[in-house]
Amino acid sequence: MEAVYSCFREKLGQVILPGDVFCFDVSAVEGSAVRAERVICGPGLRRNGDEILVYKSGILRHKAPNLYWIDSQQKRYVPVKGESVIGIVTAKSGDIFKVDVGGSEQASLSYLAFEGATKRNRPNVQVGDLVYAQFTIANKDMEPELVCIDSCGRANGMGVFGADGLLFKVSLGLVRRLLAPQSEIVKDLEKIFPFEMVVGLNGRVWVKAKTVQQTLIVANLLESCENMTTQQRQVLFRRVAEGSL
Amino acid sequence: MDQIETGSGSVLREYGSEQNLLSKPDGSATFLQGDTSVLAGVYGPAEVKVNKEIYDRATLEVVVQPKVGMSSVRERAREQCVRETCEAVLLSTLHPRSSLTLILQVVHDDGSLLSCCLNAACMALMDAGLPMGRLFCGVTCAIDSDSQIITDPTAQQERESRALMTFAIDSKERNVLMSSTKGSFSVKELQQCIALSQKASEKIFQFYRDSVKRRYSKIL
Numbered sequence: 450m451e452a453v454y455s456c457f458r459e460k461l462g463q464v465i466l467p468g469d470v471f472c473f474d475v476s477a478v479e480g481s482a483v484r485a486e487r488v489i490c491g492p493g494l495r496r497n498g499d500e501i502l503v504y505k506s507g508i509l510r511h512k513a514p515n516l517y518w519i520d521s522q523q524k525r526y527v528p529v530k531g532e533s534v535i536g537i538v539t540a541k542s543g544d545i546f547k548v549d550v551g552g553s554e555q556a557s558l559s560y561l562a563f564e565g566a567t568k569r570n571r572p573n574v575q576v577g578d579l580v581y582a583q584f585t586i587a588n589k590d591m592e593p594e595l596v597c598i599d600s601c602g603r604a605n606g607m608g609v610f611g612a613d614g615l616l617f618k619v620s621l622g623l624v625r626r627l628l629a630p631q632s633e634i635v636k637d638l639e640k641i642f643p644f645e646m647v648v649g650l651n652g653r654v655w656v657k658a659k660t661v662q663q664t665l666i667v668a669n670l671l672e673s674c675e676n677m678t679t680q681q682r683q684v685l686f687r688r689v690a691e692g693s694l
Numbered sequence: 695m696d697q698i699e700t701g702s703g704s705v706l707r708e709y710g711s712e713q714n715l716l717s718k719p720d721g722s723a724t725f726l727q728g729d730t731s732v733l734a735g736v737y738g739p740a741e742v743k744v745n746k747e748i749y750d751r752a753t754l755e756v757v758v759q760p761k762v763g764m765s766s767v768r769e770r771a772r773e774q775c776v777r778e779t780c781e782a783v784l785l786s787t788l789h790p791r792s793s794l795t796l797i798l799q800v801v802h803d804d805g806s807l808l809s810c811c812l813n814a815a816c817m818a819l820m821d822a823g824l825p826m827g828r829l830f831c832g833v834t835c836a837i838d839s840d841s842q843i844i845t846d847p848t849a850q851q852e853r854e855s856r857a858l859m860t861f862a863i864d865s866k867e868r869n870v871l872m873s874s875t876k877g878s879f880s881v882k883e884l885q886q887c888i889a890l891s892q893k894a895s896e897k898i899f900q901f902y903r904d905s906v907k908r909r910y911s912k913i914l
Contacts, residue, residue, distance in 0.1 A: 464907045467783075467820065468828035468865045504785055504825040506906050508913075522910070523823035525720040525739065527789070553739040553792035589790055622913065678912050 453488055457517055460509050465519065469503040491518025522622035526551040526651035528587035533607070535616070535649030536595065538578045546574060548582070548595055551618075551651045555592075558582060562596035564604035572609070579610040579655065581647055614645070614657035615664050621652050623675050634674050637686045638667065706833075706846045706894055711813075711905050713821040719797075721822025725814035727846060729804035732811050734818035738794035752786040752794050758811065759799045771874075772798075772808055776815050779832075779862040779872045785825040794824065805849040806834035808860045808874060813898065820906065829865035831898040833891035834858065837879055843887055845894050859887055863895040 456471050490496060493505035494517055507521030526534070528550065536548035539555060546558040558580065563572040574580070586594035597607040627634055627648050635646075644658035644667050654671060658664045670689065674682055707728030716722035719735035739752055746753045756777040758769040780796065796818065798811050812832030819826060836847035836855035844851055852858055857877030861870050870888060879887075 464903070464910050466829060466865075466903055466906060467826040502827065504827060505823050506820045507823075508910055521823050522714070522913070523720070525822065527739065553741055553789065555741075589788060626913075676912060 453486055453515065454511075457509065457511060461511050463509060464507070465503050465509050466506045467504050470497070471501040471503075472499065487515055489516045491516060493519025493521060520622065520625075522620050524618075524620055524652065526621060528552045528556065528584050528593040529650075530584050530587040532587075532650040533581065533583045534595075534651040535647060535653040535655060536580050536582055536651075538574055538576055538580060541574075541576060546580075548580060550593070550595075550649075551653065552593065556584070556595045557592060558595040558597070562598055563608060564598050564602065574609055579616060581607045581610065581649065583607060610647070610655065614655050615668050616653060616655045617668050617672065618652050619654055619672060620675060621650070623671075624648055624650060624652050624654065626674075627654070627671075633679065634671075634682065637683065638670060641666075641670075641686065641690050705844075706897060707848075709813075709898070709901065711817055711901070713817055713905065713909050719818075719822075721818045721820070721824070723814055723817035723821055724801070725810055725817060727806055727810045727813070728848060729802055730806055730810045731801040732807070732814040733799040733801055734811075734814040735797045735799075736794065736818045736822040736824070737797075738822065738824065739789040739792035740795070742791060742793035746793065747791050750787060750790050752784070752789040752792045754781055754784065754786065754794045754796070756780065756796045756815075757798065759797065761800045761803065772811060775808060775860075775862075775872055775874050776811055779812060779830055780815060780819065782871050783826050783828050783830050783864065784819070785827055788825045803849065805847045805852045806860075808832060809834040809846070812860075812862050817902065817905070820902075829899060829902060830862050830871055831865075831895050831902070832860060832862050833894045833898070834860045835887040835890060837877070837883055837887070841883070843883070843890060845890055857883070859884070861888060861891045863892055865895075865899050868892045868895060 453473060456473055490501060493507060494501055494503060505519050505521050507519040510520050511517050534550050536550045538546050539549050540547040544560055547555045548558050550556050560566060560571055566572045580597060582595040582597045584593055585596050599605040626632060642658060642663055644656055647655040656664055656667045658667055710726045711723060713723045716735055719737055721736035724733045742753055754777055756773045758765060758772045760769055796815055798814060809832030816830050834846060836844045836851055837857040838844060838855050857879040859873060859875040862872040864871050
């Protein structure tokens, strides 16, 4: 793994641009020590012959032992299998719902893919409703498909949203920062007042607090996190907590 | 105005850029070269009209909006130059049956407009996070009546020139991706201009890197 890691090491945590390449210097390793090594290329990296090509601008990240990807600030979502998103139901046709997830194509959602749904017992979903769902099929050549149940047939937090609350869009980079375990932003925000939040990996965020005013404050704070450093954010959050808004 | 010396006689006017300045498009950028300024917006990968759908790659559409009035044949020619350059670097097979739209709004034209459009387009495509195999930049050269080569000419210098050429240079091998020429020149002059453009492109690519770094500086 050392030979692979060494070629990425100096660029880790740095900004890289499309067209940059990483080459493996196999000659440095002794003849007998050459073993097949696997590298997993995440978003933004792809194999091009003997080298690895960067095709997005962003920050190079690494997860042990052999996962590398590029963390970029984008706005447009591209469906990925297994990701959870917030969708808007746009049409009902026969036994499927068409759901807008912000990608290049509308996703389909079967009415049987809800907890407890049967052919007789249809779920109560209307056009315009919000759903929190997961991709079971998502690739570039096929229509993406969503489900609102896990593999055991349980809702597991997915399904149609209740009334009230506010939906807004943020960049995909911010969404990933919000969903990171032990996210600093969420921790700081929780101290101000209690609220409910649903974060979809497609850049949609839904929040609901006790009053409309508090909901709007949370939404505005989250939107402003986009372009702030940690210090700036903490100063702003402290001012809000003291009641200056 | 400061001029940026790139060595061996090629001089670029002062340039600047900003990424992600519009809220609606998926990617946006401005690019300034001296007094020439272009604003670019990118939408995509988005839903595509059935008659424009290509089954194995994305459809790229480029629109050049002039500063005043309706777009004419001249804008159409620019659109085609930019579109063919972008198609050469974009990995459009990664998003089949989708549409990519690039809008270029001319804010002010003071010469070297096509190269400014190319630079703004590249910055906006990068901002949108679309898959690109390499970067590109545009450099305009003018040959004046004394056979002097001027890189990045102003509108005045363009009018007084004998020949005018714009090249799109790629970031990997410094090859010419697109060329657009006007006027008369010898083969030797053409080669000199290409060499000067390749030299000037180094500066622009370094500038791309610095401005993207600045953009990501807050979340590093």
